[in-house]
């Protein structure tokens with residue numbers, strides 16, 4: 001696999017870019033790098049140790065391009081948004097039709113589609129890279145979008161640097177053309193928000209409803225990480241709960257302000273889901289909860305006005321674990337269904353089992369359950385995941401606990417927006433005769449919008465009269 005000729009370049013030596021460049025060099029691919037601030041490039045090269053021999057630092061974009069032998073592939077690791085457009089414009093006069101530029105940032109897939117269709121004088125790809133700094137350095141999950149030929153060119157590099165699942169499959173694959181890779185990455189992030197929110201909700205039940213301290217909560221998460229819920233996010237939640245603040249000696253979690261930040265990818269997912277009319281209530285609830293978390297003054301005013309909730313939850317911890325299992329299945333079922341809707345809308349052949357396989361390792365939402373999801377989706381990619389026999393059986397077992405947890409939260413004032421949104425969606429999804437007949441009656445009443453009759457007979461208006 002080791003090469004001697006430099007075909008790959010990288011622009012942007014921030015945390016993620018630097019880690020990715022080292023990963024690429026380590027896997028045997030010589031790489032030329034450039035950063036807007038030249039001293040950063042020099043410092044990066046100086047600190048690259050043994051890998052420095054495979055890295056060519058350059059001090060101008062023209063030098064970067066000159067340091068790469070065609071076929072050139074230049075990876076952009078610059079902040080999403082205008083910086084990408086600026087960089088593409090700066091590269092335009094320097095590159096030819098055979099060169100390839102790869103936006104590896106967290107771009108909005110609509111921007112990737114736009115750039116792809118904008119007549120750039122070089123080939124273009126958008127890839128979603130997940131796993132944070134550690135992933136970028138030692139094995140991220142990669143969701144690639146762009147022309148098949150561009151993927152074929154980059155596949156050896158991207159699969160070499162990617163994480164590997166237990167069966168050694170590299171967690172890097174071609175999702176489809178244009179913005180498909182960044183779209184799948186956005187759904188990944190939506191699910192990331194939802195997983196994080198559900199974990200923080202059960203944390204809230206333990207802390208506020210059961211009076212448990214962080215030190216008692218940590219082993220619970222650690223235990224769950226040995227079972228069905230085994231995942232990176234549960235693992236780090238256990239570690240976060242166990243950590244002590246070096247300044248105060250208090251549990252670290254207790255010293256962290258309860259206002260969540262966000263760069264917007266989860267919000268994009270919720271917005272796109274609305275465009276697609278694809279129900280993703282667990283993700284939407286997670287985005288909503290982050291937005292509420294940021295409104296600290298309003299929440300304080302709310303507590304001052306209405307008083308603190310009673311919040312006494314008397315349930316076995318096993319119920320919380322089962323509620324999380326159910327919530328997770330429901331959330332992923334929604335995410336995959338959203339991608340099925342997107343594939344139809346955008347004319348992409350998104351391969352659901354392949355997506356589940358890519359998410360098995362390297363990315364933030366990696367988990368044991370994704371193995372089973374990949375299998376269930378391979379069995380029937382179009383079927384909603386809750387109907388796959390394996391997950392239907394898991395849900396049958398876990399739902400009573402989810403109901404008890406959501407009910408206890410509702411009675412005691414412990415907020416569980418994501419878990420309860422998942423449950424409400426499930427109850428809608430298992431109801432053959434719903435209640436939208438009332439909505440259709442109302443729409444016809446005030447707007448003569450018409451309805452279909454259950455008996456199939458003609459006549460689509462009610463006897464509401466004038």
Ligand code: 6PG
Pocket residue numbers: 106129130131132189192261262263264265266363364
């Ligand atoms: C990943 C993550 C990453 C994301 C951070 C922060 O897959 O590695 O999704 O891409 O940027 O998790 O996201 P927020 O700031 O929106 O929480």
